[in-house]
Amino acid sequence: xxxxxxxxxxxxxxxxxxxxxxxxxxxxxxxxxxxxxxxxxxxxxxxxxxxxxxxxxxxxxxxxxxxxxxxxxxxxxxxxxxxxxxxxxxxxxxxxxxxxxxxxxxxxxxxxxxxxxxxxxxxxxxxxxxxxxxxxxxxxxxxxxxxxxxxxxxxxxxxxxxxxxxxxxxxxxxxxxxxxxxxxxxxxxxxxxxxxxxxxxxxxxxxxxxxxxxxxxxxxxxxxxxxxxxxxxxxxxxxxxxxxxxxxxxxxxxxxxxxxxxxxxxxxxxxxxxxxxxxxxxx
DNA sequence: AACCACGGCAACCGCCAATAT
DNA sequence: CATATTGGCGGTTGCCGTGGT
Numbered sequence: 001x002x003x004x005x006x007x008x009x010x011x012x013x014x015x016x017x018x019x020x021x022x023x024x025x026x027x028x029x030x031x032x033x034x035x036x037x038x039x040x041x042x043x044x045x046x047x048x049x050x051x052x053x054x055x056x057x058x059x060x061x062x063x064x065x066x067x068x069x070x071x072x073x074x075x076x077x078x079x080x081x082x083x084x085x086x087x088x089x090x091x092x093x094x095x096x097x098x099x100x101x102x103x104x105x106x107x108x109x110x111x112x113x114x115x116x117x118x119x120x121x122x123x124x125x126x127x128x129x130x131x132x133x134x135x136x137x138x139x140x141x142x143x144x145x146x147x148x149x150x151x152x153x154x155x156x157x158x159x160x161x162x163x164x165x166x167x168x169x170x171x172x173x174x175x176x177x178x179x180x181x182x183x184x185x186x187x188x189x190x191x192x193x194x195x196x197x198x199x200x201x202x203x204x205x206x207x208x209x210x211x212x213x214x215x216x217x218x219x220x221x222x223x224x225x226x227x228x229x230x231x232x233x234x235x236x237x238x239x240x241x242x243x244x245x246x247x248x249x250x251x252x253x254x255x256x257x258x259x260x261x262x263x264x265x266x267x268x269x270x271x272x273x274x275x276x277x278x279x280x281x282x283x
Numbered sequence: 284a285a286c287c288a289c290g291g292c293a294a295c296c297g298c299c300a301a302t303a304t
Numbered sequence: 305c306a307t308a309t310t311g312g313c314g315g316t317t318g319c320c321g322t323g324g325t
Contacts, residue, residue, distance in 0.1 A: 032293075032319085054310070070311075071294070106313060121314075122292055 029063045033072055037062060041069055042077055075116045082114030086123060092156065094120055095128070 029037075044060035050073065053066030062069060075081070086094070090112055097108045105117035105124075112120065 030295075052310080065295095066310075067296095067312095068294080075293075103314065117313075118293075125315095126291055 027063050028065060030068075033076075037064070038072070038077060041073060045073060045077075075118045080114050081116065086115070086119075090115065091123075094123065098124065098128075 040060050040062055044056060048056070048059075050056075050070075053070045055066070057064050057066045057069045060069075064072075093112060094108060097111060101107055103121075103124075105121045109115055109117040109120050
């Protein structure tokens with residue numbers, strides 16, 4: 001445990017090569033930021049801009065390291081930071097991009113406007129990776145395939161189902177067709193399609209799961225293909241900004257807070273379903 | 284009501300590359 | 305060219321809220 005009391009957090013005194021405590025470092029604060037510190041940082045950056053973080057920290061009168069200031073600004077205070085749960089679309093994008101790039105969080109974050117690498121990393125570790133450990137998929141590659149062939153089609157279908165449900169309950173329409181077509185050109189026909197894409201290469205076990213649960217993979221294929229194309233072309237055609245999904249939520253309000261919460265727990269639902277159909281889990 | 288276990292997430296750490304001196 | 309500084313990244317830690325007993 002680093003700090004018994006984070007509000008009085010002080011680092012252990014650094015020592016010179018002779019073992020003499022360096023006095024000035026003892027003034028550096030650590031731990032949670034206070035409102036006052038946040039205000040100082042925001043005001044300073046508003047007036048003078050970002051960069052030269054060590055100098056910035058001193059000039060702003062903050063008893064923090066430059067690194068700490070930078071982190072606080074980029075991960076929390078910056079005006080365009082989005083708070084709250086990741087949307088299903090964002091979750092899908094993370095799954096896809098991670099399957100391509102691995103733990104390149106900052107690279108992934110660049111394609112989710114308003115989301116930080118830290119947030120995405122936390123999502124992956126607390127939500128996705130936890131499931132990878134629980135579902136008996138030993139190697140990472142197997143898990144990626146599980147995500148691609150089982151998890152993502154479910155996520156896509158749940159997006160559609162849940163929005164249809166909301167439509168029934170509130171007389172609003174289902175997921176807007178424009179959004180669906182942006183997200184996945186084949187999703188709008190998923191309920192009627194029994195055709196399986198030959199382009200998806202799933203391990204037999206997960207292909208079987210899809211069959212058992214009457215899932216088809218065209219939607220996944222369409223999504224994956226889209227991401228592939230986007231990646232190959234510098235992804236400009238497929239980030240959340242370009243498909244305007246985020247803005248669409250805010251403007252059309254087709255997805256409520258409660259619904260977002262429900263969707264946020266989709267991985268929980270899918271995990272239970274995995275158990276129900278006999279996939280080994282460790283709990 | 285009290286205690287405990289767990290999950291989420293903000294913040295820190297160490298390393299490395301780029302840039303400045 | 306060598307060294308120092310800065311910025312960026314991924315991994316890890318530990319506080320705190322919440323739900324279960």
